[in-house]
Amino acid sequence: MQYLDKRRQFLTLGxxxxxxRDQIKxxxxxYQKILKxxxxxxxxxxxx
Structure with missing residues (x-):
């Protein structure tokens, strides 16, 4: 059970x-468009 919890935490973090990363992109x-x-x-x- 603890293993599954750890795995779920890891997946949600990922x-x-x-x-x-998508939002930053x-x-x-x-910003590039505004700069141009x-x-x-x-x-x-x-x-x-």
Whole structure:
């Protein structure tokens, strides 16, 4: 019984880590898009 509990804890921990990793990946992509947009705006301001 104790073995199953340990295994369940380990699995839930692994799932949480995977979810966090996915969220971080999504945030990173979002920030990259925002950065690209702001860089384009800066270039427009400089050229105009």
């Amino acid at each position: 799932m949480m880590l995977l979810l966090q 999504e945030k990173r992509i979002k 947009l702001s860089i384009f705006r800066l270039k427009d301001q400089i050229t105009s």
